[in-house]
Amino acid sequence: MELIIGDTPLHLACRNRDINPEIITTLLKKSCIPNEKNEEGEHTITLACRNRDINPEIITTLLKNSCIPNEKNEEGDTPLHLACRNRDINPEIITTLLKNSCIPNEKNEEGDTPLHIACSTFHINTEFITTLLENNCKPNEKNNKGNTPLHLACRNLIISPEVITTLLKNNCKQNEKNNEGDTSLHLACRNYRITQEIITTLLKNNCYPNEKNNEGDTPLHLACGNYRINAEIITTLLKNNCKPNEKNNEVNKANAFFFNTNENGNGECM
Incomplete structure (x- = not known):
């Protein structure tokens, strides 16, 4: 485990993949400051949310001991952003953060909300997406590049049709454009690993084929122009009135x- 200047024992404990929740409780009882930041601008709960093996009980303990749930690091990420980026984290932690007043639509320095982050992560956890949407994450919020969560999901190299369907069922605007003028269908067609099923799903949900x-x-x-794309996708587009x-x-x-x-x-x- 890399040591960072300014780490307190509580920082180190929260980064430890094998830490016992009782140790966190003991440190807090001995007056360890839960919101102290290290030299990288990380505090205990942000480090805990980066830890893929963190016990949900530790997150609960930190929050009960006055950890600030929406404190940002130097990249503007809140604990919820970091938890959503951590695809191996226990989904219960996402729920715990949201129940403890984490702001679901807070943006980081890139303009990304936690839902943007979740849709950008390889092997997207559909349970994360569903939990965020059920807790009032705005499905059409745009980041600094004008991308919505659906844009980012369609650009993701490892994406399941289930994620696209979940976003569309929760009122993601399928024809919204980013700063480059791309819709979700444009970005899907740029993605060399996109599946025919996802293209079909977008078209069945009224994506404009000639935008x-x-x-x-x-x-x-x-x-x-995407030489690695499945040739069947070209056929699918043509059958759906692409000019x-x-x-x-x-x-x-x-x-x-x-x-x-x-x-x-x-x-x-x-």
Whole structure:
């Protein structure tokens, strides 16, 4: 375990993957300050929420001993942000934090809410997503780049259709655009590991198949430019009324199929 300047014994205990909850209680009874920060701006509960093996009882103990539930570190992350980033953490901890006045829509320095963080994490825990949405996380909040949680989920290399369905059922706006003009379908078509099932789910939930981003690209342009994408996805887009001859803003990219051969030198989409 790396030692950080300014760590107190309580900091170290909260970072210890094998710590007994009784030790935390003992330290607090001996006047360890629960909200003391180390030189990296981390305090005890943020360190505990980074710890993938932390016992939920420890989080409860810290909160009962006046740990500030919405204290931010130098990146602007609250304990809830860090818990949502920690995909191996016990889901009970998310619930505990929310029940103890953690603000579900607080933003960090990147403009991300805990729901953004949860949707960005590899192997997204669907239980995290559901718990956050049930506790009033705003499904259409945008970060500094204009991305909603649905944008980030569609961009995630390891994403299950269940997560997309959960977000859509909770009123995520499927055609919302980010700062680049991309909708969730655009980002899904950029994602080389996206599945046909997710593309179909988005289209069945009224994603606009011919919406253009700031470069004039439709989802079909991006799918055809994505040389690692499953060819069946191209077929799915075309069957759902994507226009094959739509032009983007660049004169040398006459249509979606030319975009593919021009960018990657292959003719798979032809």
